[in-house]
Amino acid sequence: MSLSAHDLSVSRGGIAVLEGVTFTLDPGRALILRGPNGSGKTTLLRTLAGLQPPLRGRVQAPPEARVYAGHADGIKAALTARENLSFWADIFGGGDVHAALAAFELEGLAERPAGAMSAGQKRRLGLARLIVAGREIWLLDEPTVSLDAPATAMFARTVRAHLAAGGSAVMATHIDLGLDEAEVMDVAPFKARAAALDGFDEAFL
Amino acid sequence: MRAILIRDLRLAIRAGGGFGLGLAFFLIVVVLVPFAVGPRGDLHSVIAPGILWLGALLACLLSLDRIFALDYEDGSLDLLATAPLPLEALVTLKALAHWLTTGLPLVLVAPFLAVLLNMPAAGYAPLLQALALGTPALSVIGTFGAALTVGVKRGGLLLSLLVLPLYVPTLIFGAEAARRGAEGLDHGMPLAMLAGITCGTIALLPFASAAVVRVSLR
DSSP states (O other): OOEEEEEEEEEETTEEEEEEEEEEEOTTOEEEEEOOTTSSHHHHHHHHTTSSOOSEEEEESOGGGEEEEOSSOOOOTTSBHHHHHHHHHHHTTOOOHHHHHHHTTOGGGTTSBGGGSOHHHHHHHHHHHHHHHTOSEEEEESTTTTOOHHHHHHHHHHHHHHHHTTOEEEEEOSSOOOOTTEEEEESGGGBOOTTOOTTOOTTTO | OHHHHHHHHHHHHSTTSOTTHHHHHHHHHHHHHHHHHOSOHHHHHHHHHHHHHHHHHHHHHHTTTHHHHHHHHTTHHHHHHTSSSOHHHHHHHHHHHHIIIIIHHHHHHHHHHHHHTTOOGGGHHHHHHHHHHHHHHHHHHHHHHHHHTTTSTTTHHHHHHHHHHHHHHHHHHHHHHHHHHHTTOOOHHHHHHHHHHHHHHHHHHHHHHHHHHHHHTO
16 A cells, blocks of 8 residues: 655644655655754654645545554553553554564563653554554654664664565654665755745735 | 543553542532531531532542543554544543543442531432433533643643533533422423433534544644
8 A cells, every 4th residue: 555645735833844745655665754853754744644634735545554653652651561552452453462562572571561661662662552553654753762772673673574564664764774675755855935824915914 | 442441441540540539629628618618507408419519510620631631742642543543432432431430439429428418318319310410511521621722731720711611501400400309399300401411512522522632633
């Protein structure tokens, strides 16, 4: 299942951030978004995930194929790692919690309350959710934040396995994960012109 | 669907979940009122239905801002919004979980607290009926208010201001049913009105709440 954007403009707080974004992502491929802080990578990912409507243009992908992982991991501190994952597995229709824990080497921490885990462990738990969701298109916003080198390698391995299984991924990251299947897209050239304030009619004022 | 309900109930019961908060507040209000009013049993039995209803309403209000704020802060709400579950179902289940952890315990302890206020025994059944019919509306309306203030930092005050006027009809008919019951009068009409309000809010407000959550996440 492919994800494509056609002449997509995205906005944050009513102001256009990026415009004219066009790409097609085929199964088995990854797209890495690059760009300076504040350039609109998160806004683009949220639009692709369907959390906000595009200003113009359209996103083509079945909504039930996408899963989003943002800056916050959506982990409840009072629940254990296993309970957190089981919850998401139930919501997304029964993924394999055991495999997800194994992929991020969390078996030893499964019964620990998430509130007692370190930042990197929490992030690994957040990423393990992608596996239990069992969806084809991953939309990841800075997935490697607070991961150490072995955990980053673990993540790269998981992404590679996902792509090999016919999935695809769009991620905003500054780290080179060494993925052969990945294309890099710099969002800076798509920066919206300052005049693109929609519906703002200066002459009328 | 069930997963959301189980998770919310589990979170409410675990440490820091705020399960006993509304109940403790209700208890404190009802225990303190006789001290404030003075040793006059006749007066207590007159004001008992109103005080019990007001206490239950304020106790409900206390935990409303937790409904969405916690999920919003830790990112769960974004993830739930992109999950296969429709947002309308999510807000309905959130309201149900709130009622089960806040409204239902209040309903169950109300007759015991009514003893403290010297309420006539004839009023216990109408009070229980009125609270059981009315508190679901408080949770559903409160969920709508919580959805409206989901992106607002420290939105508790705004939430109370938005929700309190919407609580007025429920309070009027609920307290009226309990009062008429305590005085041995027919209380069918206010109970029917109360049931109507509850059914109306349950039927309509989840759609409004879901629309508001969708807008807040943008």
